[in-house]
Structure formats: C-alpha cells, structure tokens
Amino acid sequence: MSIKTKLLTSAERLFDQHGFMSTSMDQLTKAADMSSRTLYKHAGGKTGLVQAVLTARDKRFMQAIDVQSIDDLFAALQNWTLTEGARGCLFLRAYGEAGGETPEITDAVMAHKAAFHAQIARIVKAELGANHPDLELLTEQILVLIEGSTSAAIYRGTDAITSAHQAATLLIAQTRKDSGI
Amino acid sequence: MSIKTKLLTSAERLFDQHGFMSTSMDQLTKAADMSSRTLYKHAGGKTGLVQAVLTARDKRFMQAIDVQSIDDLFAALQNWTLTEGARGCLFLRAYGEAGGETPEITDAVMAHKAAFHAQIARIVKAELGANHPDLELLTEQILVLIEGSTSAAIYRGTDAITSAHQAATLLIAQTRKDSGI
DNA sequence: ACAGGTGTAAAACGATCGTTTTACACCTGT
DNA sequence: ACAGGTGTAAAACGATCGTTTTACACCTGT
Numbered sequence: 001m002s003i004k005t006k007l008l009t010s011a012e013r014l015f016d017q018h019g020f021m022s023t024s025m026d027q028l029t030k031a032a033d034m035s036s037r038t039l040y041k042h043a044g045g046k047t048g049l050v051q052a053v054l055t056a057r058d059k060r061f062m063q064a065i066d067v068q069s070i071d072d073l074f075a076a077l078q079n080w081t082l083t084e085g086a087r088g089c090l091f092l093r094a095y096g097e098a099g100g101e102t103p104e105i106t107d108a109v110m111a112h113k114a115a116f117h118a119q120i121a122r123i124v125k126a127e128l129g130a131n132h133p134d135l136e137l138l139t140e141q142i143l144v145l146i147e148g149s150t151s152a153a154i155y156r157g158t159d160a161i162t163s164a165h166q167a168a169t170l171l172i173a174q175t176r177k178d179s180g181i
Numbered sequence: 182m183s184i185k186t187k188l189l190t191s192a193e194r195l196f197d198q199h200g201f202m203s204t205s206m207d208q209l210t211k212a213a214d215m216s217s218r219t220l221y222k223h224a225g226g227k228t229g230l231v232q233a234v235l236t237a238r239d240k241r242f243m244q245a246i247d248v249q250s251i252d253d254l255f256a257a258l259q260n261w262t263l264t265e266g267a268r269g270c271l272f273l274r275a276y277g278e279a280g281g282e283t284p285e286i287t288d289a290v291m292a293h294k295a296a297f298h299a300q301i302a303r304i305v306k307a308e309l310g311a312n313h314p315d316l317e318l319l320t321e322q323i324l325v326l327i328e329g330s331t332s333a334a335i336y337r338g339t340d341a342i343t344s345a346h347q348a349a350t351l352l353i354a355q356t357r358k359d360s361g362i
Numbered sequence: 363a364c365a366g367g368t369g370t371a372a373a374a375c376g377a378t379c380g381t382t383t384t385a386c387a388c389c390t391g392t
Numbered sequence: 393a394c395a396g397g398t399g400t401a402a403a404a405c406g407a408t409c410g411t412t413t414t415a416c417a418c419c420t421g422t
Contacts, residue, residue, distance in 0.1 A: 038398080217410090221411070
C-alpha cells in the first residue's frame with residue numbers, strides 16, 4: 001500500500017465519520033501516519049485532500065455500481081452500505097459543508113453526480129430498451145430512489161434500500177406495461 | 182420581531198448557506214446584529230444555537246407539510262424548495278457535520294426524522310385507509326422519494342420533485358389496485 | 363428613586379486552526 | 393561517490409476559533 005493510498009483511505013474514513021470541517025490536519029496526519037510536510041507535498045492542502053478523496057471515492061463507487069440491471073444496481077447499493085455504513089452521500093456532505101463556496105470541491109461533486117446520473121441512465125436504457133419514450137423520467141425516478149435510500153438509510157437502516165428497490169421494480173414493470181399497450 | 186426570532190432566522194440562513202462548522206460565532210453575532218454576550222445568554226453556545234435552529238425549523242417544516250393527501254404533500258415540498266432553495270436536508274447536514282458526536286444535535290435530528298416519518302405514515306394512511314396491509318411499505322417508499330428529491334434537487338433542480346411525485350402517485354395507484362383484486 | 367433585567371462594545375482568554383520552515387536522515391540510480 | 397528524491401520530527405507562523413469578562417447604559421415596574 002503506497003503512502004498516497006494510505007493517506008486517501010485514512011482521510012476518507014475520517015471525513016466520512018467526523019465530517020470534513022471537523023477533521024483537523026493534525027488528525028489527518030496522525031491517521032495517515034506521516035508528517036504534515038509529506039501530507040502537504042502530496043495533497044497540496046486541505047482542499048486538495050478533500051478533492052483527491054472525492055475523486056478516489058468516485059472511482060471506487062462508480063466501479064461498485066457498474067452493473068447491467070436494476071436488480072444488480074440495488075444489490076450493489078445494499079452491499080456498499082453494508083461495508084461502508086450509512087452516513088449519507090459523502091459528495092453532497094462535502095458540498096454542504098463547503099457551502100458551494102470552494103470551486104474545486106463543487107467541481108468534484110458535480111462531476112461525480114453527472115457520472116452517477118449517466119450510469120443510471122445507461123442501466124435504465126439497458127432495462128427498457130434504447131427507444132422507450134420514458135427513459136428520462138424513469139432515470140430521474142431511479143436516481144431519486146437511490147439518493148433517497150442513501151439519505152433514509154441513515155435513520156431507517158437498510159430497509160430503506162429494500163423499499164426503494166421494490167418501488168423501482170414496480171415503476172419499471174409498469175413502464176414496460178404502458179408501452180406494451 | 183423579537184431578538185430571539187432574529188437570532189434564529191439569521192442563524193438558520195447562515196448555517197444553511199455556508200454550513201454549520203464553517204459559520205463562526207462572529208458571523209452569527211454580526212448577522213443577528215447583537216453582541217456575543219447577548220447571543221450566549223440566549224443560546225448558551227454554538228451547540229445550543231444549532232439545536233435551537235433545528236427545533237425551530239422542525240416546527241416550521243412540519244407545519245408546511247401538515248396536509249391530507251400525497252398530492253398536497255408534494256405541492257408543499259415544491260413550494261418549500263421554491264422559497265427556501267435546494268441545499269439538502271438541513272437536519273442530515275447537521276448530523277453529518279457533527280459526525281453524530283454531539284448528542285444534543287443527534288437528538289434534535291432524530292426527533293425531527295421520527296416526526297417526519299410519522300407525518301408521512303399519517304398521510305399514507307389517509308390515502309389508503311387505515312386497514313390497508315401495505316401501509317408500512319408505502320410509507321417507507323414515499324419517505325425515500327421525498328428524501329431523494331430533497332437530495333437530487335441540489336443538482337437536478339425541482340424536476341426531481343416532480344418525478345418523485347409521479348412515482349408516488351403510481352405507487353399509490355398500484356397499491357390501491359392490488360388490494361382491490 | 364432605584365433595583366433588575368437586558369442590552370452594547372471591546373478586550374481578553376486559552377486553544378486550535380491550516381500551513382510553512384528548519385534541520386536532519388535515509389534510500390536509490392547513476 | 394554523490395546528487396535528488398522522499399521521508400521524519402518539531403517548532404513556529406499568523407489567523408481565527410468559541411467563549412468569558414469588564415465596564416457601562418438604558419429601560420421598566422414598583
């Protein structure tokens with residue numbers, strides 16, 4: 001495990017568990033087991049570190065949900081929540097803590113959300129066929145269900161994901177039926 | 182407008198726009214146009230102020246969604262977002278920033294979310310009838326749709342709420358149909 | 363008339379923040 | 393052999409944090 005990987009994984013853990021602004025550079029250097037000089041050489045500063053953590057998480061999360069069906073998508077989300085815990089979307093949390101006032105962070109968040117939306121659009125298209133007229137609506141609805149289960153899981157547990165999955169399944173089935181008429 | 186109301190409304194605005202940890206007591210006293218001595222007498226401290234802001238917002242939000250139908254619920258949410266903006270659920274943001282490590286804040290957040298869940302359960306019950314077997318599932322699904330549209334609206338705009346509304350309507354209609362068979 | 367409550371302005375508290383600097387040590391490739 | 397890169401430990405930077413204190417002023421009810 002490279003020194004850079006150790007920095008990113010320990011920082012991600014601290015940011016996720018205690019919040020971005022509440023985590024000090026001192027805690028970050030101690031958790032990464034390196035000197036502040038080394039941390040600053042690698043990350044540039046706290047904003048750069050947040051940016052790097054979000055970019056790494058984007059890659060990891062996008063890989064986790066790189067599936068071909070709605071069922072697999074929700075299974076991947078259940079698995080992610082089981083291993084990572086349920087503390088809400090780390091990207092939206094970063095955006096909220098920075099108040100949208102740090103362009104580097106806003107950019108990283110919006111880039112992730114654009115990729116996230118595109119991924120869902122792709123899966124919905126694979127599910128309904130490329131010519132279905134309701135692709136956009138369904139994509140938006142599945143996206144809302146996933147964002148919602150991510151938020152709701154914080155206080156309702158993984159049942160929120162199961163319920164969202166059932167809703168998604170019904171929406172897809174109903175949309176298939178409507179187009180069949 | 183009392184001095185306490187001015188403090189709570191200006192603090193809510195700052196916390197919402199810049200984040201809780203990023204907002205300093207200095208900014209809060211200046212926005213409330215009072216001395217720090219007065220602020221501390223009224224709020225106790227920063228944690229007390231966050232707590233008071235969340236409690237006040239809970240009352241205001243619960244009043245806004247005190248409706249009798251799913252349609253009115255989503256209309257209320259559209260209206261809320263139009264006047265308040267879309268920066269995510271302030272309660273979950275507070276919880277995330279505090280890392281769940283400040284009991285007073287955790288309590289305020291969880292109390293709100295319990296009331297929020299109960300409110301949705303009440304509306305779903307009014308919509309489907311008290312004896313419908315799927316009340317719990319529908320409640321959880323509507324809750325997920327609302328949490329999701331609150332999060333998604335940050336980067337997808339109010340369309341997310343419209344899509345969630347359509348999904349909720351279809352889920353309710355389908356659940357009615359299933360029980361009719 | 364005067365006590366109690368409520369307010370201001372400003373200085374000060376110690377603690378901590380993110381960041382930089384200094385002085386030094388160890389590899390590694392040529 | 394030695395330069396360059398990469399690392400540590402520790403001190404120091406000025407700025408800012410949340411909070412408390414001091415000294416003073418104005419209402420308001422009795």
